[in-house]
Amino acid sequence: MLEIKNLLEKFIFASIVLSGFDGIAVFKIFLFPYGYFWMTSIGLLIYFFYFRYRNIYVTNVFKGYCLFFLWVIFSTIINLPNIIGLTFKGFMAEKIMILELMALVFLLLMIIYYTEILLNKTNIISWVYKAIRISFYITLVFAFVQFLAMLDIDIANKIYIETQKIFNTQYANRFLNNYEEYITGISGSTKEPSAFGNYISVIFPWLILGTMYLKNNKIGKWLVILAIICVIYSYSRTAYFTISLEILIILFICRKNIFNIKFLLIGILIISAGLYFIITNDEVLEKVINVFSSFGENAETNRMSSNITRISLQVAAFNMFLANPVLGVGLGQFGFHYPNFLPDWAFLSPEILTAINPNNATMYGSYNTHIRVLAESGIIGFILWVNIIIKGFKNYIYVLKFVENDKKNLIKLIILSYGMSLTGFINFDIYIFFYYWLLVILSSVLVMRIKKGEKIL
Template identity: 30%
Template sequence: MELKDILFKIRKVFSWSLIVASVYGFFEILVSYFGFGFLYPTLKLFDYFPFLEVAIHNGGRISSIAYEPPFFAIYLITIAGWMFSYILTEKSSWKFLPGTAVLLLTFFSGSRTGLMVVFFQLIIFGTIVFKDRKNRSYLVKSLYGFLIVFSLLLLFNGEKIINAVSEKIVSLDFIGNLKSNKSNQSRFGLQYASLQVFKENPIAGVGFGQQSYHSRTHYPSWATKDNYEFDLMYKNKNVKSFPPGYNLYTRLLAETGIIGFLILVALIYFSLMQTKIVIKKSTGEKQILSYIVLISLSGLFINWLQIDTFRIYGVWLSLAILMRLSNDKKIINE
């Protein structure tokens, strides 16, 4: 494929998926967050879509087309760079809508990791835009657009929005919430157990897929005490699925030791360095694709701090595009 085709065709697929996710998410926000229950029958129409089953989550969080809010956050992290790129390639005023939709959906998803990672991706994109004088006006227009949308939300239901912002800020205090938030206790407890397995097997680990067998004897009392998640899932022998490690890096330390961990770190380092090299030596669609890869990989690598699976397709899509970019005109990392 030509680089232009890679950029526009893949982005179009993500754009259409975002339209569906945004429509679903809009009704879900109105029903679950603002309490417009009369719209629930309209939301239930999405049950006719394949692989979708409409469900309302507690606490006003939304998951849109995904199974749960954390998985919806992974989807948003994956497409964020692609949606931000519209600002660089399009001339019409609607070019700000895809990026704005990603930010709003991330906010209402309630995912703490999603909020932090997408905000970090936004900072990377803002830095890219600010470095180019021609594009600096886009950054200013984006800020104005965000303020307009936020103002409209305040007019619509100001108290609810202010409370929501306050709750999101408080939720980002992971350490402060450790005593009160069972989800945080479980995640940190399982990661702690993985590190204990690594301490016992530091060189080569205990082998792929063996983490759960070894970490179950290392669950800390501060995580398991009065924690229904461990009783219901992680220590329940009737649950067939293995307890997750909630962190790919601690999982690799436990299963492959320092050897496997360093291999992954090397992959991350060289992929990011190669992306920066391609950015410096390219223009046009090639440079835009390089920006997207940088934003996507940066966010997805951070997201691996809270999920322990390699099955994050955005990573491998980005690496495949990076290989295509690197082979174009034989750009070599000297």
């Protein structure tokens, strides 16, 4: 059994390594295209084959998720008469409901699997960091090719297009015909710069953590600098906002280390690298300014349209909640109802005209999982969803009480990463954003290990 557990541990490690991929087309046999999904799925099959008769570790996160899961099922069953037979843009409401239900079942099984395996893992924080670091190495390879493609280097363009056929199911066809339009910035192994912003915002505190607290990590500070450079050339609003906020928070968390020569040198290198790459290139400087002004009256037309689309769809979700405050409209049903709840000003965006066109095959989401939960599962579902998030924060605060003073900042950086993982739910409206679930599971595992009298660092 020890060999099986070691194998299952490796599948979790591989899931973290592949977490940056969100559209692997070569593995279409799996339900979702996310890189971590198929590695975790294989691990789940092995886990439940060998350990199906074992008792489940009932953590507070597991309890919270079960309550949310049961309410979603209940509210959806009540809404079934309105779901069955409903279609929009060629999509069937009951089919989308089943797919979303499968995603929630997958997360439930993932919580069970990850909890048991991680409970028996020693040096768990450094282990997670190593997996994240390998993941970032892969991201850097993609980022380098994308950067060369942005410079119109022919061989880089060809490599970029070929990799999109394999690693990006969402945008692959668009890239083949008009790749210049979609190489808008570095996206690493994710589907677009915005998704890259979510990914980098979660791993950035871990890169800092590895640099400051883990031994034999000479390359760590260079990874931090490269992360900043990738963010600059992503031209992503999400990446710019989250990383800027993180840097300010990290400076506050580590304020006692500011006069430490190592920390000071790292900070100077990061700031210098960022300023150099912005100031010395007029085109980069202009794009950076456009990102920071994207919510102002001088924003570029496409960014203004994007802002209107995102905000109006979230307003539609809130209006949907007001019309169905207790039960919501049912799991996966936002896309079938949003045209009836859009505000009048939403139609200023050409994207919204596409969103409501029944002849266009693109089904739009709410761009915010939290408000989607409110619309689809009502106020009770939303409270139960927020309850899971709060449990994660409470777990990490509990852990803080039991670590040495010189290691408290390490846990604070993980809390920052956990907080930033919520941006994955704000930018998109998917339930299965990997890093959030990894970190909320990790929080409960650390608490259980402390209560068992085991070391966590």
